[in-house]
Amino acid sequence: MAPTDPVLLLTRPEHRSRAFVEICRTRGFAGPVIIDPIIEIVPCPLDMPLDDVPGLILTSTSAVEAVAGHDLRGRRAWAVGERTTQAARAAGMECSFGGADANALVAHLSRERPGGPLLHLRGRHARGDVAERLAAAGVPTHSVVVYDQRDRALGPAAREALDGPNPVILPLFSPRSAALVAGQVGEVRAPLEVVAMSDAVASAWTGSGRLQVAGMPTAAAMAEEVERICDG
Structure with missing residues (x-):
């Protein structure tokens, strides 16, 4: 690693971090990557049937993964973000894209007014x-809570990068x-260089470094910011 090569430090869950790395690689990022999840996603037992629920609301792919053991083929659903929408469709749901964030989803469903009641499958720590x-x-x-987000400590590789001489790009998604x-x-x-996915994420950051907010709350927009930083 050259003395000025930026390090991409990702603290999302492993599979999501790897998916983001692929997006960054397609945009030309060739530097080193450290994946060190700060949160562990743990499914929670679901003590209620989903068979009679007219419609589901999904605000993360973690929710889709948490109910993978249920037969939800053909179930009506609305999701936040393209990735969650695609994951729900891959699971067999008839899922509509409800917007890029929770505010857009609430506005969309308030206008559409689908027949309910609807059920929001969410994490234990949720906003919106x-x-x-x-x-x-x-x-x-x-x-209903279908997964927990448990805190994890940063590992030695992440701490070494943050204490080293090379620039560190830190995308933050929540x-x-x-x-x-x-x-x-x-x-x-x-x-x-801290890249926040939204103003809410930026407001939660109390650390040092230069902070910027992605133009849209999407992985593609986050990768665009990474590319812009690397291009100087």
Whole structure:
């Protein structure tokens, strides 16, 4: 590794980090990559049947993966983001793209007003109050926790990079991961470029470094920011 090669430090779950690396590679990123998830996704037992639920709301691919053992073929669903929409369709659901973020999804369903009640499959740590806001808008919606997001400590490779001489590019995809990483790293020696997926993620970052927000809350827009940083 040359003294000025930027290091891409990814703290998403392993498979999502690898998918993001592939996007960055297609855009020309050739530098070293460290994958060190700050959160472990753990499915939670679902103590209710999904057979009679008219429609599902999915705000992450983790929710789709958590209910993989249920037969949801043909089930009506609405999802946040293209990747979650595609994952739900791959699982056999009749899933519509509801928007790029939770606010867009709530606005979309408030206009569409599908027959309910709807069920939001979510993580234990969730933002956006999707079910509550939809219910207040007249769309009966409940929520159930289908996965947990457990904190993890950053490993030695990540800490070594942050204390080293090379620039580090740190994409952050959720407010919780931003807060967790900031709480663990404090001040760093490496020149640090933080890329936040949204304003909410940026607000949760309390660490050092130069902070920028992606133009859209998508992996493609995040990869575009990585490319822009590398191009100087």
